[in-house]
Amino acid sequence: xxxxxxxxxxxxxxxxxxxxxLTEMGTELLSLPCLHTLLAKNNxxxxxxxxxxxxxxxxxxxxLRVLNLSGNRFSEMPPALLQLRGLRSLSLGGNRLHGIxxxxxxxxxxxxxxxxxxxxxxxxxxxxxxxxxRYLVLCDNKIQSxxxxxxxxxxLRSLSLHNNLLTYLPREILNLVHLDELSLRGNPLVVRFVRDxxxxxxxxxxxxxxxxxxxxxxxxxxxxxxxxVRYLSLASNCPNPKCGxxxxxxxxxxxxxxxxxxxxxxxxxxxxxSPECSSPYSSASQxxxxxxxxxxxxxxxxxxxxxxxxLLG
Amino acid sequence: xxQPVQTETWKARSLEELIRILHxxxxxxxxxxxxxxxxxxxYESNPEEWLQYAKFDQYRYTxxxxxxxxxxxxxxxxxxxxxxxxxxxxxxxxHCFMKILQGNLKETLFEWPEKKxxxxxxxxxxxxxxxxxxxxxxxxxxxxxxxNISHTEPAVSLHLYSPPFDTCNTFDQRTGHKxxxxxxxxxxxxxxTVC
Numbered sequence: 402x403x404x405x406x407x408x409x410x411x412x413x414x415x416x417x418x419x420x421x422x423l424t425e426m427g428t429e430l431l432s433l434p435c436l437h438t439l440l441a442k443n444n445x446x447x448x449x450x451x452x453x454x455x456x457x458x459x460x461x462x463x464x465l466r467v468l469n470l471s472g473n474r475f476s477e478m479p480p481a482l483l484q485l486r487g488l489r490s491l492s493l494g495g496n497r498l499h500g501i502x503x504x505x506x507x508x509x510x511x512x513x514x515x516x517x518x519x520x521x522x523x524x525x526x527x528x529x530x531x532x533x534x535r536y537l538v539l540c541d542n543k544i545q546s547x548x549x550x551x552x553x554x555x556x557l558r559s560l561s562l563h564n565n566l567l568t569y570l571p572r573e574i575l576n577l578v579h580l581d582e583l584s585l586r587g588n589p590l591v592v593r594f595v596r597d598x599x600x601x602x603x604x605x606x607x608x609x610x611x612x613x614x615x616x617x618x619x620x621x622x623x624x625x626x627x628x629x630v631r632y633l634s635l636a637s638n639c640p641n642p643k644c645g646x647x648x649x650x651x652x653x654x655x656x657x658x659x660x661x662x663x664x665x666x667x668x669x670x671x672x673x674x675s676p677e678c679s680s681p682y683s684s685a686s687q688x689x690x691x692x693x694x695x696x697x698x699x700x701x702x703x704x705x706x707x708x709x710x711x712l713l714g
Numbered sequence: 715x716x717q718p719v720q721t722e723t724w725k726a727r728s729l730e731e732l733i734r735i736l737h738x739x740x741x742x743x744x745x746x747x748x749x750x751x752x753x754x755x756x757y758e759s760n761p762e763e764w765l766q767y768a769k770f771d772q773y774r775y776t777x778x779x780x781x782x783x784x785x786x787x788x789x790x791x792x793x794x795x796x797x798x799x800x801x802x803x804x805x806x807x808x809h810c811f812m813k814i815l816q817g818n819l820k821e822t823l824f825e826w827p828e829k830k831x832x833x834x835x836x837x838x839x840x841x842x843x844x845x846x847x848x849x850x851x852x853x854x855x856x857x858x859x860x861x862n863i864s865h866t867e868p869a870v871s872l873h874l875y876s877p878p879f880d881t882c883n884t885f886d887q888r889t890g891h892k893x894x895x896x897x898x899x900x901x902x903x904x905x906x907t908v909c
Contacts, residue, residue, distance in 0.1 A: 517797045538797050540797055582774060
């Protein structure tokens with residue numbers, strides 16, 4: 402960036418330096434108090450010095466709203482980036498990112514996040530702590546699973562997950578009531594019901610914990626070591642409404658299919674307390690097709706109300 | 715539309731001229747697909763001429779009506795943000811011409827699914843269309859998905875549909891199941907349509 406930029410253009414609000422071969426953006430940026438939009442796509446940014454030192458103290462940290470760094474060479478999000486507390490829109494599409502730092506939650510004003518076309522393998526649950534996030538693009542990456550916490554993104558309207566390595570989705574995805582668009586094509590989504598992926602028998606501690614919870618055996622902190630009191634508070638309820646059981650660490654992961662909008666079937670992960678605890682309509686020996694179909698009926702009515710438009714394969 | 719009745723080599727020197735010639739062509743009883751495709755391709759995209767119709771939406775691609783061809787055709791501009799794509803769809807027995815005005819669009823062709831098919835749809839071919847290229851499709855050729863696969867550049871395309879239609883079917887690639895949808899315009903004649 403040319404020296405003296407802030408002296409010549411002190412009122413600069415929008416700066417577009419895309420396609421200029423920039424390898425770093427220096428301190429000239431720090432003295433632009435009115436800058437709210439910085440477009441620097443298709444450059445050679447990604448190394449040290451890409452973003453200027455001292456960013457957190459500069460007015461830019463509070464004033465910048467839109468930052469486009471797509472088409473550069475970032476292999477990780479520079480920590481300085483996470484200082485831009487006023488940022489509403491961030492694009493790092495087409496870079497070389499391998500992951501998303503948990504500190505992304507620092508960008509608490511973020512509404513638009515474009516990370517398509519990178520090498521991202523996993524999504525940190527902290528991403529869900531962005532309360533204003535409306536548009537999340539993660540297409541064309543190497544993502545294998547979605548953390549269930551992502552369902553806490555209450556403002557999410559559009560989620561792009563196409564061309565990844567997803568085989569299933571967490572059932573919590575049904576909680577995204579404002580989601581209008583969801584793209585899932587180009588993922589190796591499991592098409593047929595897969596039963597009993599792995600089952601590790603419960604430990605004695607787990608069995609005891611289950612008994613205490615399901616039989617409502619009274620206990621007080623004075624009765625038990627603190628670690629066990631904490632353990633008992635972590636009991637999860639079995640999603641099978643007819644079971645009413647609880648589980649701690651030992652559970653069966655089953656992939657069930659939910660008929661979205663009555664038209665599409667999506668594989669969603671369910672946790673059940675044991676292989677015998679399955680659909681309320683069937684016994685353990687029931688064939689897989691009817692099991693998934695009967696489950697899909699109750700889920701379908703929930704899902705139909707929740708999902709408006711689904712862009713599927 | 716049938717076989718060409720006369721071979722013309724049109725050159726549209728502006729968007730306005732393109733529209734004028736289209737009106738002329740479609741006023742006839744018989745219209746040639748090749749003629750329309752060549753005409754569309756002959757227009758060299760000039761953003762100044764179509765910028766007023768190119769309204770982008772953050773979340774998905776937009777359809778912006780430019781001209782309604784006296785009921786014979788619809789001419790519209792589609793704006794595709796980075797990563798925006800369509801579902802697999804048919805063209806309700808109409809002819810569809812798609813010319814790239816800016817950027818690139820990937821077109822993936824699919825076979826029609828079997829009657830009671832319950833398997834993955836078959837991909838026929840795919841290609842990336844460059845600026846000023848014009849593609850053509852109709853239901854007898856197959857189904858397609860169009861997407862802007864760029865993560866850095868938006869794309870703009872000019873579409874002609876004849877006869878005009880406002881519903882089509884979208885298809886689930888994994889199962890071939892279809893679903894009828896109604897299409898709407900984001901803007902008409904340069905004005906944002908609020909619905």
